[in-house]
Amino acid sequence: MKLADHLTPRSLSARTGPRFGAAALVSGVLVASAALALAGCSSAGHDTVALAGNNSTSMQMSSSLADSYQVLTLNDHRDLTFNQLLGINNEGAIAGYFGSGAAGHPNKGYVLRAPFAQADFGNENFPHSVQTQVTGLNDRGVTVGFWSGQNTASMSNANYGFYSVNGRFVKVDFPTGTPANPPVDQLLGVNDLDVAVGFFTNASGINRGYEYNINTRKFSRVLPPGANNTELGASLTAAGINNFGDVAGFYNKTSSLVDAFLKLHSGRFITIAYPGASMTQAFGVNDGGEVVGTYTVGSGNSAVTHGFTWLNGKFASVDIGGASSTTINGVNDEGDVVGFYTDAKGNTDGFVALP
Numbered sequence: 001m002k003l004a005d006h007l008t009p010r011s012l013s014a015r016t017g018p019r020f021g022a023a024a025l026v027s028g029v030l031v032a033s034a035a036l037a038l039a040g041c042s043s044a045g046h047d048t049v050a051l052a053g054n055n056s057t058s059m060q061m062s063s064s065l066a067d068s069y070q071v072l073t074l075n076d077h078r079d080l081t082f083n084q085l086l087g088i089n090n091e092g093a094i095a096g097y098f099g100s101g102a103a104g105h106p107n108k109g110y111v112l113r114a115p116f117a118q119a120d121f122g123n124e125n126f127p128h129s130v131q132t133q134v135t136g137l138n139d140r141g142v143t144v145g146f147w148s149g150q151n152t153a154s155m156s157n158a159n160y161g162f163y164s165v166n167g168r169f170v171k172v173d174f175p176t177g178t179p180a181n182p183p184v185d186q187l188l189g190v191n192d193l194d195v196a197v198g199f200f201t202n203a204s205g206i207n208r209g210y211e212y213n214i215n216t217r218k219f220s221r222v223l224p225p226g227a228n229n230t231e232l233g234a235s236l237t238a239a240g241i242n243n244f245g246d247v248a249g250f251y252n253k254t255s256s257l258v259d260a261f262l263k264l265h266s267g268r269f270i271t272i273a274y275p276g277a278s279m280t281q282a283f284g285v286n287d288g289g290e291v292v293g294t295y296t297v298g299s300g301n302s303a304v305t306h307g308f309t310w311l312n313g314k315f316a317s318v319d320i321g322g323a324s325s326t327t328i329n330g331v332n333d334e335g336d337v338v339g340f341y342t343d344a345k346g347n348t349d350g351f352v353a354l355p
Contacts, residue, residue: 070354071320076110076121085112085338085350087136087189087284087330094338095124095134095143095330096350103153109134109145126162126169136189136196136240136330141166142214144187144196158182161198163190163214172196174210174219178203187212189240189284197222197238197247209238209249224251224261225269236261240284240291240330248285250293260293260310272310274317278303282310284330292328292337307339320351 075083079098082105087095094112101107109124109132125132126147134145143164150157160183161172173185184201194214199207209222227233236251245265253259253271260272260282274280274295282293291310295317296303307318307328319326323341330338338352 072116072352072354074112074116074350074352076112077118078108078121079105080347082348083350084133084327084340084348085329085352086134088332088336088338088352089137089139090332090334091139092332092336093137094350094352095137095145096338097133099131100348101131101151101155101157103151103155106151107131107133107148111137111143124164126164126171131157131159135187138190138192138194140192140194142190142194144172144190144198146186146198150182156182159184159186161185161187161196161212163187163196165214170214172198172212174198174200174208174212176200176202176208180205188238190214191241191243191245193243193245195241195245197241197249199237199249206232206235207237208232209236209247209251211238211241211247222247222249222263237281239282239293242285242287242289244287246285246289248282248291248293250279250281260291262289262291274308274315280308283328286331286333286335288333288335290331290335292331292339294327309337318353 074085076098082100083096083098085094085096092114096112097107097109099105099107110121111124111134113120124134124143129147129149130151131148132145134143137143146159146161148157148159162169163172172187180201180203187196187198190196196212196214199209201207211220211222221229222236222238224233224236234252236249238247238249240248247263250258250260258279258281260280262270262272262285272280272282272291277295277297278299279296280293282291284292289311293308294305295308296305298304305325305327307326309316309318309328318328320341322344326339326341328337328339335355336352340348340350343349
């Protein structure tokens, strides 16, 4: 079901009146609408086309089709300085959280549903946790993420994976005798077969990707090319999975180069590297094989982060106008995408773009 189908003329008109800056927004919802022209590109480069809208909103994208997008900036009014939207299902429900994680500013998870009024931000936090991020959800009501019992000044907090079904939370951590200190274990995505993906960090500081079947409670590794279960190879994070069992994520191709990947259920491993980028990370994949994520150009203080979509070897670069960075974190089968950006005031704002 298209997310836009949930937005009736009545609900849209209620949100397309006077425009407000995010800092002054009481409802927690800011709407920007505009038309988007898409131009073709290949892995050898990209074209830039602006989506003009409220708050100088623009999106650079590339594709073989022309279409229009409605862009919504969505922030829970309990914290207008920091929101991230991380996953979206086919019913238009969105996984995310507010709070930067700094001391006194803990992550608090939520699931957001249309029509995206403040009352539609539903709390989703692991019981008795200090911090929770909801990172993914499927069409069956299952959510996944990670939680912590800490909120330290260093932001170096022990964290643990979880899934939730109908409000019942279950802790999920890959069984290893060599965890990092403090431990890091996170679930980042889940498909409609209730197979989740994530990673843990070992004592050497290397990320190990894995799948977890919620129904059978079995774990399996997601490995980079040339690796096996005894020689696990490069650091790898599994971040998204579709209903065919294709897994998206990123890995250290070399000691200094991070590339995205799509590992098909057949075992084929496809490296995805945005041209000229120093780092490419994939965070989600839909059943059509569309991969979304972020890429970085430059390094150090000169590094700039952009969002991207990738399909059949073709990239689309995505930027929110006036933002210093843009990340695409999730995509559903209709091509609705969610993510977040850093605005001119330095706030982190969640957004969804609807074709």
